[in-house]
Amino acid sequence: MNILVYGLGAIGITFATFLKERGNSVYGKVKDKNFPKNLFIDGIWGEHSAELDGISDNILDFKDIDLDLIILAVKSYDTEKALNDIKKILKPNSIVLLTQNGYGNYELAVKIIGKEHTLLGRVIFGAKVIDKGKVRITVNADDVRIGQPDNAIDKKIILDIVEKINKSGIPASYSPDVYKILWDKILYNCALNPLGAILECSYGELADNKNSRIIMNKIIEEIFLVAKLNNIQLNWDNAEEYIDFFYNKLVPPTRNHFPSMYYDIQTGKKTEIDALNGAIVKLAEKVGIKAPTNETIVNLIKFKEIRRDS
Amino acid sequence: MNILVYGLGAIGITFATFLKERGNSVYGKVKDKNFPKNLFIDGIWGEHSAELDGISDNILDFKDIDLDLIILAVKSYDTEKALNDIKKILKPNSIVLLTQNGYGNYELAVKIIGKEHTLLGRVIFGAKVIDKGKVRITVNADDVRIGQPDNAIDKKIILDIVEKINKSGIPASYSPDVYKILWDKILYNCALNPLGAILECSYGELADNKNSRIIMNKIIEEIFLVAKLNNIQLNWDNAEEYIDFFYNKLVPPTRNHFPSMYYDIQTGKKTEIDALNGAIVKLAEKVGIKAPTNETIVNLIKFKEIRRDS
Numbered sequence: 288m289n290i291l292v293y294g295l296g297a298i299g300i301t302f303a304t305f306l307k308e309r310g311n312s313v314y315g316k317v318k319d320k321n322f323p324k325n326l327f328i329d330g331i332w333g334e335h336s337a338e339l340d341g342i343s344d345n346i347l348d349f350k351d352i353d354l355d356l357i358i359l360a361v362k363s364y365d366t367e368k369a370l371n372d373i374k375k376i377l378k379p380n381s382i383v384l385l386t387q388n389g390y391g392n393y394e395l396a397v398k399i400i401g402k403e404h405t406l407l408g409r410v411i412f413g414a415k416v417i418d419k420g421k422v423r424i425t426v427n428a429d430d431v432r433i434g435q436p437d438n439a440i441d442k443k444i445i446l447d448i449v450e451k452i453n454k455s456g457i458p459a460s461y462s463p464d465v466y467k468i469l470w471d472k473i474l475y476n477c478a479l480n481p482l483g484a485i486l487e488c489s490y491g492e493l494a495d496n497k498n499s500r501i502i503m504n505k506i507i508e509e510i511f512l513v514a515k516l517n518n519i520q521l522n523w524d525n526a527e528e529y530i531d532f533f534y535n536k537l538v539p540p541t542r543n544h545f546p547s548m549y550y551d552i553q554t555g556k557k558t559e560i561d562a563l564n565g566a567i568v569k570l571a572e573k574v575g576i577k578a579p580t581n582e583t584i585v586n587l588i589k590f591k592e593i594r595r596d597s
Numbered sequence: 598m599n600i601l602v603y604g605l606g607a608i609g610i611t612f613a614t615f616l617k618e619r620g621n622s623v624y625g626k627v628k629d630k631n632f633p634k635n636l637f638i639d640g641i642w643g644e645h646s647a648e649l650d651g652i653s654d655n656i657l658d659f660k661d662i663d664l665d666l667i668i669l670a671v672k673s674y675d676t677e678k679a680l681n682d683i684k685k686i687l688k689p690n691s692i693v694l695l696t697q698n699g700y701g702n703y704e705l706a707v708k709i710i711g712k713e714h715t716l717l718g719r720v721i722f723g724a725k726v727i728d729k730g731k732v733r734i735t736v737n738a739d740d741v742r743i744g745q746p747d748n749a750i751d752k753k754i755i756l757d758i759v760e761k762i763n764k765s766g767i768p769a770s771y772s773p774d775v776y777k778i779l780w781d782k783i784l785y786n787c788a789l790n791p792l793g794a795i796l797e798c799s800y801g802e803l804a805d806n807k808n809s810r811i812i813m814n815k816i817i818e819e820i821f822l823v824a825k826l827n828n829i830q831l832n833w834d835n836a837e838e839y840i841d842f843f844y845n846k847l848v849p850p851t852r853n854h855f856p857s858m859y860y861d862i863q864t865g866k867k868t869e870i871d872a873l874n875g876a877i878v879k880l881a882e883k884v885g886i887k888a889p890t891n892e893t894i895v896n897l898i899k900f901k902e903i904r905r906d907s
Contacts, residue, residue, distance in 0.1 A: 485795070486900055496903060498896040505889070579815070579889035586808040590796055593806060 288355040288451060290314070291376075293369050295322060295342075297414035298386050299360030300422045302457065304328045307337035309455040314352065316372070320344040323420040330414075330424035332456060346372040356448060357383045359392075363562035366392045370399040377404060382440065382448060384433065386410045389562025390473055390570070393436065393466070402439035406448065408432065409462075409469045430458045434465035467522045474510055474521070474529060475537060476546075477563045478503040481584045483546040484558070484591065491542030494534055504530055505580040510567055516574040552591050560588045598665040598761060600624070603679050605632060605652075607724035608696050609670030610732045612767065614638045617647035619765040624662065626682070630654040633730040640724075640734035642766060656682040666758060667693045669702075673872035676702045680709040687714060692750065692758060694743065696720045699872025700783055700880070703746065703776070712749040716758065718742065719772075719779045740768045744775035777832045784820055784831070784839060785847060786856075787873045788813040791894045793856035794868070794901070801852030804844055814840055815890040816874065823877055826884040862901050870898045 292303040293316040304326045307313040315322070324342050328335040343349065354376070361369045366387060373383060377400055384406045385392050396405040413426040433449050445461055452459040462468060479490050482499060486492075493499040504526075511526040513519075523529040551558045564581040571578035602613040603626040614636045617623040625632070634652050638645040653659065664686070671679045676697060683693060687710055694716045695702050706715040723736040743759050755771055762769040772778060789800050792809060796802075803809040814836075821836040823829075833839040861868045874891040881888035 485897065496900050498899040498903070502893055502896050505893070577889075579887075580893050583812055583815070583890050583893045586812050587795065589808040590806050593808070 288312070289352055291316060291349055291352070291354050291357045293357055293359050293373065294361035294365070295326075295420075296360060296362070297416050297422050298410055299358065300326050300416070300420065301328060301412075301414050301424065302358050302360065302386070302452075303339060304335050304337045304422075305455040305457050306452070307339060308335055309451075311451070311455075312340045312352075313337070314341045314343075314349055314354075315339050316346060316349065317342055317344055325420060327421045328424060329421075331427065332424045335456070346375055350376045352376075353378055354381045357381060358386060359383055359396075360386050362557070363387050363389045363392055363559045364557060366395055366562075367399070370396055374400050382406055382444065384408050384448070386431075387562070388472065388476065388559055390470075390566035391562055393469075397437075402435070402437050406433055406435055406440065406445060407465045407469060409465055409472060411472065412457075427458065430460040432462035432465050432468050433459060434462045436466040438463075464522075467520055470514070470519065470521050473563065473566075474507060475533070477510060477567060477581070478506050478533065479538075480546040480548040481558075481560060481564055481588045482506075484548040484552045485584070485587050487549060488545070489542065490538050490544050490546070494538045494542070500534075502580060502584075503533075506564070506584065507533070509571070509578040509581050512576070513567055513571045513574070513578055516576065517570050519570075548588070552588070558588055558592055560585055560592075564588075598622070599662055600666045600668065601626060601659055601662070601664050602668045602670060603683065604669065604671035604675070605636075605730075606670060606672070607726050607732050608720055609668065610636050610726070610730065611638060611722070611724050611734065612668050612670065612696070612762075613649060614645050614647045614732075615765040615767050616762070617649060618645055619761075621761070621765075622650045622662075623647070624651045624653075624659055625649050626656060626659065627652055627654055635730060637731045638734060639731075641737065642734045645766070656685055660686045662686075663688055664691045667691060668696060669693055669706075670696050672867070673697050673699045673702055673869045674867060676705055676872075677709070680706055684710050692716055692754065694718050694758065696741075697872070698782065698786065698869050700780075700876035701872050703779075707747075712745070712747050715745070716743055716750065716755060717746055717775045717779060719775055719782060721782065722767075737768065740770040742772035742775050742778050743769060744772045746776040748773075774832075777830055780824070780829065780831050783873065783876075784817060785843070787820060787877060787891070788816050788843065789848075790856040790858040791868075791870060791874055791898045792816075794858040794862045795894070795897050797859060798855070799852065800848050800854050800856070804848045804852070810844075812890060812894075813843075816894065817843070819881070819888040819891050820877055822886070823880045823884070823888055826886065827880050829880075858898070862898070868898055868902055870895055870902075874898075 288311045291314045292299045295315050303313050324339045386408045393407050409432040411428040414422050414424050417423050449459050449461045508526045548558045565585045567578050567581045598621045601624045602609045605625050613623050634649045696718045703717050719742040721738040724732050724734050727733050759769050759771045818836045858868045874895045877888050877891045
């Protein structure tokens with residue numbers, strides 16, 4: 288396969304290294320044209336390295352390559368720009384695999400490149416950049432789940448892509464329910480991520496304290512209402528059911544984690560709040576209701592982002 | 598006059614020193630029986646000192662004194678306990694002057710000791726304890742306003758108390774509208790105090806940033822709705838009018854201030870959140886509505902309080 292990885296952060300480097308090592312032709316779209324072609328992985332999946340077939344900061348440098356797969360691995364706030372870039376080089380058979388967090392990436396892709404070109408992935412392994420071009424895999428919670436929410440791509444094509452990723456060494460599986468599964472992650476991240484960044488504490492502290500629990504429960508309840516009114520199917524019948532699972536099953540194994548948004552704020556990076564609680568506020572507006580707890584949380588995070596910027 | 602000052606914090610010490618220096622008999626109810634009888638003031642009103650006529654941690658030690666005036670100067674979270682103490686020693690002619698922040702102190706006093714014994718004061722000078730028994734007056738925004746919200750005390754008696762306080766050196770004036778004026782301070786404190794403590798910043802930063810402005814506006818709008826439904830008269834016809842005055846007139850002179858709640862959290866002290874935004878949440882529940890922005894703010898502050906405790 289000819290593969291372009293758009294965005295060489297921790298997730299992009301991981302896909303690029305494994306897929307190249309397995310013999311595919313792999314290219315990288317980067318922001319910085321001096322980014323190294325030689326990539327390295329260590330951590331729980333062992334040591335790996337690969338030299339990419341090409342790297343560029345200019346999307347048009349890839350226009351003559353017959354790309355089978357484009358893996359989109361930028362942060363959610365760069366999705367729209369990336370999709371407009373990709374549109375310029377998309378071939379009739381090119382498939383774009385979205386690997387990002389939050390709500391709105393798939394919806395943008397459907398609008399900009401069309402659902403017949405779009406696969407949705409739910410990535411839930413932990414990877415962090417330890418040096419330029421070097422990534423450490425720290426944890427793997429579940430397979431990368433891959434599917435087409437609107438059944439707009441032949442299942443055989445999806446299975447072929449899933450198999451190639453799987454064989455390269457990244458556990459992946461086909462999932463017709465990927466949209467719901469992605470929402471599970473949105474729920475989890477909306478409840479824990481910004482609050483941990485605001486209160487500067489671990490998931491366990493948030494779950495142990497009655498006041499942060501009240502806030503998280505309200506965030507979750509608002510999401511269930513917003514999802515229902517927007518006809519978004521979740522994996523849970525109601526908020527209470529999810530809240531029970533959340534505290535009893537989801538939080539305990541990650542008690543000591545601090546959210547990525549905490550580190551983003553601490554290091555002055557932009558957060559993915561707009562694709563998480565910010566998306567909930569917009570979905571609420573769309574159906575004429577309020578999501579006041581999510582809205583307050585969004586404004587607190589944005590204050591903290593801007594303050595670090597200045 | 599025979600005066601008992603209940604609570605010798607910054608405000609209590611200020612009243613006790615000035616009133617004693619002017620020749621009244623002044624006693625102090627304290628938590629710590631080793632608290633000094635000799636009190637000192639410096640700052641914008643000059644240097645003052647006084648030796649109180651008696652100090653005790655036991656309210657019954659004051660039961661044989663024919664107290665004309667009891668100045669209640671504890672934090673709002675201790676008001677109920679203090680009023681129950683005062684009830685034990687109250688004489689038919691004793692007047693209790695409340696000097697505290699927030700909502701609910703007057704309402705408790707009406708219930709516990711009766712409105713015919715209760716004067717409401719709005720204190721807005723700045724005083725801070727610099728050592729045990731020593732206070733510095735840092736700023737005076739306006740006279741201490743004193744009145745009886747339900748006209749339950751003869752105006753002549755109120756004017757007499759106001760004059761004695763005024764003559765002692767603390768600017769004070771009679772105000773039939775003291776309840777509304779106290780609500781002005783509640784509005785101001787609810788908007789700025791907890792948010793400055795959560796985001797660890799000055800009033801000016803909160804007013805300059807569009808996201809913190811959205812939160813403050815929502816806090817204020819919720820208070821106006823809650824007040825209206827509870828038949829509480831405010832000094833402003835609607836939230837927009839107050840918001841305009843708030844940003845243009847109230848915040849600019851105090852731009853560089855950090856809220857007292859910020860220092861409370863930083864030094865591990867309990868805050869007055871229950872008498873501010875917490876009271877709004879309760880008043881909302883009372884009329885069957887929600888005040889979700891105030892509620893989120895309350896829970897964030899309580900998380901931070903508890904975290905410092907542990």
